Amino acid sequence: xxxxxxxxxxxxxxxxxxxxxFVFCGILIAAIGQSxxxxxxxxxxxxxxxxxxxxxxxxxxxxxxxxxLAVSIAFQASLFNIGGEGxxxxxxxxxxxxxxxxxxxxxxxxxxxxxxAGAAFGAAWGFLPxxxxxxxxxxxxxxxMMFNFIAYxxxxxxxxxxxxxxGSMDPASARFxxxxxxxxLGDILGLVGIPFSNKNPANISFLIAVALAVGxxxxxxxxxxxxxxxxxxxxxxxxxxxxxDPVRITIYALLLSGGISGLMAVNAVQGAAHRLVLxxxxxxGFIGIAVALMGRNHPFGIVVASILFGFLYEGGxxxxxxxxxxxxxxxxxxxxxxxxxxxxxxxxxxxxxxLFALRGGK
Amino acid sequence: MAAQALGGRQATAAPYAIELRGIxxxxxxxxxxRDINIAVPRGTIHGIIGENGAGKSTLMSILYGFYKAxxxxxxxxxxxxxxxxxxxxxxxxxxxxxxxFKLVQNFTVLENVILGAEDGALLQxxxxxxxxxxxxxxxxxxxxxxxxxxxxxxSVGHQQRVEILKALYxxxxxxxxxxxTGVLTPEEADHLxxxxxxxxxxGRTIILxxxxxxxxxxxxxxxxxxxxxxMVDTVRTAETSPEALAExxxxxxxxxxxxxxxxxxxxxxxxxxxxxxxxxxxxxxxGVSFAIRAGEILGIAGVAGNGQSQLLEALGGxxxxxxxxxxxxxxxxLKGHKANGQSRRAAGIAxxxxxxxxxxxxxxxxxxxxxxxxYHNAPEYQQNWLFMDNAALKADTxxxxxxxDVRPPIxxxxxxxxxxxxxxxxxxxREIERNPDLLLVGQPTRGVDIGAIEFIHKQIVALRDAGKxxxxxxxxxxxxxxxxxxxxxxFDGKIMGERNPDVTNERELGLLMAGMTxxxxx
Numbered sequence: 001x002x003x004x005x006x007x008x009x010x011x012x013x014x015x016x017x018x019x020x021x022f023v024f025c026g027i028l029i030a031a032i033g034q035s036x037x038x039x040x041x042x043x044x045x046x047x048x049x050x051x052x053x054x055x056x057x058x059x060x061x062x063x064x065x066x067x068x069l070a071v072s073i074a075f076q077a078s079l080f081n082i083g084g085e086g087x088x089x090x091x092x093x094x095x096x097x098x099x100x101x102x103x104x105x106x107x108x109x110x111x112x113x114x115x116x117a118g119a120a121f122g123a124a125w126g127f128l129p130x131x132x133x134x135x136x137x138x139x140x141x142x143x144x145m146m147f148n149f150i151a152y153x154x155x156x157x158x159x160x161x162x163x164x165x166x167g168s169m170d171p172a173s174a175r176f177x178x179x180x181x182x183x184x185l186g187d188i189l190g191l192v193g194i195p196f197s198n199k200n201p202a203n204i205s206f207l208i209a210v211a212l213a214v215g216x217x218x219x220x221x222x223x224x225x226x227x228x229x230x231x232x233x234x235x236x237x238x239x240x241x242x243x244x245d246p247v248r249i250t251i252y253a254l255l256l257s258g259g260i261s262g263l264m265a266v267n268a269v270q271g272a273a274h275r276l277v278l279x280x281x282x283x284x285g286f287i288g289i290a291v292a293l294m295g296r297n298h299p300f301g302i303v304v305a306s307i308l309f310g311f312l313y314e315g316g317x318x319x320x321x322x323x324x325x326x327x328x329x330x331x332x333x334x335x336x337x338x339x340x341x342x343x344x345x346x347x348x349x350x351x352x353x354x355l356f357a358l359r360g361g362k
Numbered sequence: 363m364a365a366q367a368l369g370g371r372q373a374t375a376a377p378y379a380i381e382l383r384g385i386x387x388x389x390x391x392x393x394x395x396r397d398i399n400i401a402v403p404r405g406t407i408h409g410i411i412g413e414n415g416a417g418k419s420t421l422m423s424i425l426y427g428f429y430k431a432x433x434x435x436x437x438x439x440x441x442x443x444x445x446x447x448x449x450x451x452x453x454x455x456x457x458x459x460x461x462x463f464k465l466v467q468n469f470t471v472l473e474n475v476i477l478g479a480e481d482g483a484l485l486q487x488x489x490x491x492x493x494x495x496x497x498x499x500x501x502x503x504x505x506x507x508x509x510x511x512x513x514x515x516x517s518v519g520h521q522q523r524v525e526i527l528k529a530l531y532x533x534x535x536x537x538x539x540x541x542x543t544g545v546l547t548p549e550e551a552d553h554l555x556x557x558x559x560x561x562x563x564x565g566r567t568i569i570l571x572x573x574x575x576x577x578x579x580x581x582x583x584x585x586x587x588x589x590x591x592x593m594v595d596t597v598r599t600a601e602t603s604p605e606a607l608a609e610x611x612x613x614x615x616x617x618x619x620x621x622x623x624x625x626x627x628x629x630x631x632x633x634x635x636x637x638x639x640x641x642x643x644x645x646x647x648x649g650v651s652f653a654i655r656a657g658e659i660l661g662i663a664g665v666a667g668n669g670q671s672q673l674l675e676a677l678g679g680x681x682x683x684x685x686x687x688x689x690x691x692x693x694x695x696l697k698g699h700k701a702n703g704q705s706r707r708a709a710g711i712a713x714x715x716x717x718x719x720x721x722x723x724x725x726x727x728x729x730x731x732x733x734x735x736x737y738h739n740a741p742e743y744q745q746n747w748l749f750m751d752n753a754a755l756k757a758d759t760x761x762x763x764x765x766x767d768v769r770p771p772i773x774x775x776x777x778x779x780x781x782x783x784x785x786x787x788x789x790x791x792r793e794i795e796r797n798p799d800l801l802l803v804g805q806p807t808r809g810v811d812i813g814a815i816e817f818i819h820k821q822i823v824a825l826r827d828a829g830k831x832x833x834x835x836x837x838x839x840x841x842x843x844x845x846x847x848x849x850x851x852x853f854d855g856k857i858m859g860e861r862n863p864d865v866t867n868e869r870e871l872g873l874l875m876a877g878m879t880x881x882x883x884x
Contacts, residue, residue, distance in 0.1 A: 222749050227731070227738045234724045240680050241713070241721040242736035243704030357390065 004353055010301070014294055014341050016348045018308070021336040028332060034325050046318025047311045053318070055185060055200030059272065061303075061310030062202070065209040066264040067288025068295060068302040069216050070122075070257045075297050076220060077253035078233035083129060083144025084261040085285025086151030087122040091262025092269045093158060094121030096276040099176040099269075100163075110180035111204070114270050115263060122262015123255045125151065130254030134247040140254070148285070159278060173276040182271045205267035212260065213299040219256075220299075229253055261285060287334075293342035305341075312337065377440035379404040379536050379567035380425070385434035387420055394420040396591045398434070402536075402584075407558060407568045409578040409599065412588030413611055413811030415781040418571050421588070422538055426458050427451040438536075457529025461541045463521050465513045471524050472496060472509040475531050492531065499530050503560045504553075518666070519550030526557065537561065538569045543577060544808070547665045548839060548872045555581050573812065575604040576840070587611055612813045622823045625847040628656035631800050631831040632677075632711075637685035637696075639672040646672040648855040649685070654800065659822065659832040661846025661863070663839060665875050669855035670835045671716055674804045677833070678713040679706040680721075690799060703736055712793035714786075716804030716835065722789040725778040729768070730759040732777050733792050766791040767817065783814030790818055794825055801825055804835045819845060839868055853877040 004013070026036030047057040067084045074081035081087075094117035104110035129143035156171065163173040185206055186198025220226035232239040232249045239246065269280050287309055294308070295301030316330030378401045385398040395417045402408045412418050423429045425436065427445040436443050438454050445451050451458075465474050472492055481488045496509050505523045513521060522542060529537055539558075543551040558568050558581065570582060578585050579599060586596040587610040594610050608616040632654045639647035647669040654660045664670050675681035682697040689709045695701040706713070715721035723732050734743055734755045742758075745751040759773040766787045768780070777785055786806065793801060803822060807815040822845060826832050836842050842849055843863050851858045851874035858874040 218749070222752065224738050224744075224750055227734070227750065231724050231727070231735065231738075234726050235720060238721050238724055238735075241678065241703050241715055242738070243679065243702040243707070245699055245702065247699070 004349065004356055008352065008356065009349075010296065013345050013348050013352065014296075014305075016352070017340040017345055018337060020348075021333065021340040024336050025329070025333040029325060029329060032325070032329075034323060039319060039323065039325060042319055042322045043311070043315030046322070047314035050197065051186070051195065052197035052200050053314060055197055055202035056314040057307065057310040058185065058206050059200060059202040059267070059310070060313040061306040062206045062209045062267045062271075063264050063284040064287050064291045064306035064309050065213060065303055066267065067261055067284050068291030068306055069209075069213060069288075069299060070260040071288045071292035072295070072297040072299070072302055073216060073220070073229070073260065074253050074257040075292060076226075076233045077229045077249060078236070079130075079133075079250060079253050079257075080141050081126065081129075081144050081254060081257045082141060082289060083126065083147045083258070083285070084288045085281050085283070086144070086148035087125045087258040087261035088264040088268075088281040088285050089148075089151040089155055090125040091118040091122035092265035092276050092280040093155065094118045094262060095265040095269045096163065096173050096176075099180045100174065104177070104180055107180055107182055111182060111266070111270075114180075114266050115208075118262040118265045119259035120262070122265075123259035126254040126258020126261070127251065130251045134250040140250075155278060159276065163276065171278050175275045176270065180270060181274065182266075201272035203267065203271035205271045208263075208266065210303060212263070213303050216260075217299040225252065261288070290338040290342050293338075308337075309334070377404070378402055378437070379406075379439060380569075381437040382421070382425070383435040383437065385421065385424060385431045385436075387424060387429060387431050393591050395424070395431070398588075398593045400586050400593060400596060402567055402569060404439075404567050405562060405565045406583040407562055407570060407581055409582035409585035410569060410571045410588065411573060411575070411578055411585060411607060411611055413573070413813065414783055414809065415590075415811070416588040416611070417591040418588055419540070422458070422540065422569075422571060425451065425538065426456060452532050452534070455533060455535035457526075457532060457534025457537045459522065459525040459529060459537065459539045459542060461544060463525055465521060465524060467514040468512060470510050470512050471507055471516075471527070474513060474524055475509075475528050479532055495531060496527060499527060502564075503530075503557050505557060517550070518545045519547070519553065522546070522550075522554065523557070534566075536567045536569065538571070540571045541573070542570070543572065543574065545666060545837075547875060548868060549876060551577075575607055578607065579604055589613060608812055612811075616812055616816055620819045620823060620844045622845075623827070625658045625826065627658040627847070628829060630654070631656050631690060632833070633686075633688040634677070635686040635688075637673070637676055637683055637687065639669070639676050639681050639683045641672070641681070646855050647676065647683070650852075650855075650857055652850060652857065654831040654833055656799070656831050657826055657829045658847040659826050659834055659845055661842040661849045662833065662835040662852055663842045663849055663871055663875060664835075664837070664852035666837045668852045668875075670852055671804070672855070673852075674713070674716060674802055674833075674835055677706075677711065677802055678715065679703050704739065707736060707796070707798075710799035711802060712796050712798035712800070713802040714789050714793050714804065714806060716808070718782075718785055718789050723777045723785055726776055728774050728776055729763070729780070729788055730756045730773040732788055733759040733762060733773075735792070737792070737796070762788075762791040762795055765795070766821075781811070782809040783811045786810050786818065787814060790821060794821055797828075798830065800831045800833065802833050802835075805837065806834070807836075807838065807841060839871060843868070843871075851875055 029036045029039050047053045067088060070084050071081055095114040098114040098117035099110060102113060104113065125147060129140050129147055132138040132143050133140045159171045159173065164171060165174040182203040182205065184198035185202035186196040188204060189196040220230060228244045228249055231242060232244050232246065236246060264284060265280065269276055273280065291302055291305045291309055294305040312334050319325050319330055320327040380402045382398055382400045385395050387395040398421060410418050420429065424431045427447040427450055430446065436445055443454050445454060466477065472489060475496060476488045476492045493509050500507050505527060507520055507523050507527060542554060546554060562568060572578060582599045584596060585599050585607065587594045587607060589611060630653050635651045636649045637647060638645060638649050650673060662670050672681055676683035676696065677687065679702045682701065684696060687694050687696065689711065694709055719725060724735060737743065743751055743755045756773050763771040768784050768787045806818050806822065810818065822832055834845055846863050849861045849863050851871055853875060854877060858879060861871065
């Protein structure tokens with residue numbers, strides 16, 4: 001329906017939405033007696049001003065790329081998977097078991113093992129709601145949400161009763177062996193002569209996430225499965241005409257989606273925490289929804305949107321440290337960004353369309 | 363050119379009911395209406411014909427206040443009138459009956475009629491007033507609609523009359539009907555035209571938008587022809603012919619009759635035995651049996667909703683069914699996951715579905731993606747085991763678009779951006795070019811313009827002449843009669859009988875379509 005040129009639709013609209021969100025937040029910061037300009041400077045400086053800050057930004061972004069891609073794959077098939085949180089939690093369990101149970105000789109093998117385990121656990125957590133929807137008609141929005149809570153409860157049980165080291169008071173697993181620690185982004189970039197701090201948690205997972213984005217793009221637009229997923233998502237009934245099995249597509253979509261969510265744990269658990277804690281996902285599963293919306297369900301858009309949210313996260317903690325602006329303000333900013341980029345782009349689209357129509361009409 | 367004296371009882375004396383002067387409207391670079399002039403004398407039935415995309419709907423939307431014209435003037439009963447929205451159109455005495463009815467299915471006729479025209483917050487007074495008026499109107503114009511009937515229980519023909527009642531209740535002096543007979547039986551269409559004649563007698567003005575030349579010839583006083591956004595000509599109906607109108611519409615000579623040689627049926631391709639489809643606990647298709655031979659077109663006639671859709675869907679592997687179908691001697695699965703569009707295609711069945719916009723095409727997909735739709739697993743569209751060969755698919759699309767004259771021939775354009783006729787050409791090209799043993803075709807020319815109809819009919823006949831079997835389902839009797847080699851008539855999920863198109867007639871088929879078995883003659 002949109003009559004905007006493609007570049008305006010893809011770049012200009014989200015950008016304007018973003019600016020509006022920042023303006024609103026600026027007003028809020030000014031209202032509590034702080035300088036909005038100084039605040040934004042601290043955020044930018046903190047998250048992009050040094051390679052260490054950038055590392056943190058990219059670390060957060062990595063989580064969001066995984067969960068954003070996961071949401072987008074299901075979304076292409078018109079399935080709203082809001083269970084990324086639970087799937088990533090289970091992925092954490094898979095990665096932890098892989099790291100703790102197997103005496104890996106080298107990190108690269110451990111990485112392969114944890115990728116397989118994380119994806120398998122996440123996919124399994126996505127499979128159940130998919131199966132319930134495809135076979136039983138239980139709505140996936142409800143079931144995936146419920147499965148988030150089940151995942152928390154399960155994790156609580158497993159950590160306290162099974163994975164907690166003897167004598168520890170902390171509901172967390174034992175630390176992983178140093179062998180399985182993943183190479184830091186700084187170390188990798190150092191190999192090619194780019195100086196980059198390695199005091200931050202950014203690790204090889206970032207590169208895996210970016211490669212995965214390319215993979216998802218190829219999957220969606222260059223394979224039969226992607227074709228079938230998109231066709232099913234656009235017109236479910238027509239998919240039937242073409243011989244695309246709705247049960248299978250629903251299950252495939254959620255397996256992929258859950259699996260990719262689960263991969264988040266490779267970054268957060270194996271790459272950074274080196275042990276499994278109770279809340280290892282920290283809301284990244286939900287941020288994934290916002291990221292997918294803002295990235296227009298396109299893998300490359302999702303990478304860009306993830307970096308933006310990484311900046312909001314890292315910039316937010318810098319703000320909390322460097323000023324008296326309460327941490328909550330940054331939550332408000334994130335909420336505004338989600339609101340304007342995810343829910344309100346039409347508000348911007350319409351006037352912009354009129355503007356372009358005016359210009360084109362002359 | 364429209365200002366010339368037109369046929370009509372008051373043509374010369376009274377002002378025109380509607381006059382449009384120099385109406386232009388463009389959407390971005392597309393000029394949908396260009397300097398349209400038209401004058402409709404009061405108390406006449408005025409036909410507007412034109413191919414899809416000729417600008418008829420845009421013009422009527424301007425008249426009904428959905429769009430604002432870029433330039434031009436609307437004059438109603440001699441008064442220049444601004445119509446910024448549909449409320450003003452109603453106030454100006456214009457009523458519109460849309461192709462797709464705007465009725466609340468679980469409301470009664472009475473409730474639908476007053477919806478949006480209530481007297482106040484409380485309904486009682488409106489209902490009482492409307493009931494009296496409705497009964498009067500219904501009697502006056504032989505509408506035969508009961509005020510307390512619930513819409514979903516009414517036939518399509520009756521629902522349409524409710525739409526007419528809605529307009530009349532709002533004091534419409536000028537009634538616009540957009541493709542009103544698309545969903546009606548011949549019987550119901552006749553009734554509609556009797557109603558329109560009655561309205562005309564009472565001095566109301568009717569604008570009839572249709573692509574059916576026969577209706578124009580039979581019912582209108584004057585007819586305006588549109589082509590590519592311009593008004594080509596306005597003529598008295600009595601002084602023109604269907605051939606002349608078709609030529610005006612398309613801009614070249616058009617063959618209205620399908621040219622075809624007698625069929626030479628060969629071996630049996632498809633055998634259907636006791637096919638039954640049950641949905642929501644109701645048998646939609648009740649034990650249908652027939653066979654199709656190579657080199658023949660079997661036409662299925664019937665009013666929409668009598669099981670034809672289920673027949674196509676069962677044969678096409680979309681709906682689960684029971685019974686037995688045998689294709690080239692091999693029994694095909696009717697239920698379970700093996701019964702699907704892919705396995706049917708593998709068995710040599712191609713399917714042009716009835717509803718191209720919800721089944722045959724993914725409207726948001728590009729033309730080239732749609733050319734692969736249903737054939738996305740075909741080996742020629744694969745690069746290797748993993749990747750599809752999008753380039754090959756695009757190249758194939760370019761070729762098919764050229765062969766089938768799809769316009770514009772841009773493979774990267776979304777399906778929804780093509781006109782109805784060109785969308786249908788994409789579907790037909792995709793299915794026919796596979797050279798299937800059996801082609802299932804549902805409503806091949808619904809919403810398709812005359813030029814494309816001629817083309818699609820030719821393609822279907824050519825496939826038959828190449829020794830393939832064709833199952834044609836259509837609610838257009840003309841189409842069934844001119845294309846089919848044998849005709850089966852369906853009613854209420856059953857086959858009422860078989861007729862030979864050379865010896866039967868519309869009346870006889872019409873009776874069978876209405877479920878009356880004892881027909882005379884033939």
